[in-house]
Amino acid sequence: xxxxxxxxxxxxxxxxxxxxxxxxxxxxxxxxxxxxxxxxxxxxxxxxxxxxxxxxxxxxxxxxxxxxxxxxxxxxxxxxxxxxxxxxxxxxxxxxxxxxxxxxxxxxxxxxxxxxxxx
Numbered sequence: 222x223x224x225x226x227x228x229x230x231x232x233x234x235x236x237x238x239x240x241x242x243x244x245x246x247x248x249x250x251x252x253x254x255x256x257x258x259x260x261x262x263x264x265x266x267x268x269x270x271x272x273x274x275x276x277x278x279x280x281x282x283x284x285x286x287x288x289x290x291x292x293x294x295x296x297x298x299x300x301x302x303x304x305x306x307x308x309x310x311x312x313x314x315x316x317x318x319x320x321x322x323x324x325x326x327x328x329x330x331x332x333x334x335x336x337x338x339x340x
Contacts, residue, residue, distance in 0.1 A: 232258070235285040238278040238292065239264055245276040251295055252280065257288050 238248060245261045252259035257280055264275040280288040297304050306316040315322050320331035328335055 233282040235282040236277040
């Protein structure tokens, strides 16, 4: 898996994750095994890929939502506690202690956890 080649130039690619080369290779391999066309490339600003820079995980734009869902499922498989955390957050509870929090709260008033909610 590497930067998309000439034959796939007609495909519109979407970057769905940016991280270390090791993690992006792992995720690209997993997506490929699940039947996705996945590739990686060096993030903008790095030419050699040896400076500890970030890499991008690429999939065809038409598959990006399904690939992101697959990544979520993969993370939950690796870290099952994430499922409960997400369920608590969906219910308006602190993911650390379960205390009721509002959508606009920046911090849990019970345990002090900094809350980051999608806007």
